[in-house]
Amino acid sequence: MDIKPFLDIASRDHSHLCPRQILGVRIGLKGMADLALQLFTKPKHLLIISETDGCFVDGVIAATNCTVGHRNLRIEDYGKIAATFINTKTNYAIRIAPALDVREKAYHYAPEEKRHYFAQMQAYQTMPDDELLTVQEIELNFSVEEIISRAGRRVNCEKCGEEIINEREVILEGKIIVSHALRVGIISEQK
Structure with missing residues (x-):
């Protein structure tokens, strides 16, 4: 899949592109795919809980069309680059985060780049999902109805x-x- 349109949206709204926005786009796209939701729509039965704010969230928004204003995106700032995707009809939920060794792996995908920031920028766009991300099915310990x-x-x-x-x-x-x-x-x- 060509992620460039999503990166363009994220960078336009943020005024530049950075590795965390790319991770936000990739995590957003993975969440949409794993919950079998269509891209470029406003997902009606999706709630995303981001575990940080800032650049990462701009990427998630670009990929999912979920926003705080539409009340299908919440920010619980724990300082972690991760997001939980919840199907509000079924309560099926997955948590997606970067793999623990993703920064080191970035150099394998951008060997000519010696600066870690730019290696991450290149690598995060092309790394396969199974090397870039971890996906965990989770059981919710709260009521989705209370949040919504x-x-x-x-x-x-x-x-x-x-x-x-x-x-x-x-x-x-x-x-x-x-x-x-x-x-x-x-x-x-x-x-």
């Missing part, structure tokens, strides 16, 4: 008064509050 939630659901935080959408509220001591407040601190009541 119900669009249009709205409540107001009883502490700060701000609107909470998509079932992201929590109940604390009988009051509806923003779940964010539990992680960073309770928001004081508006005056």
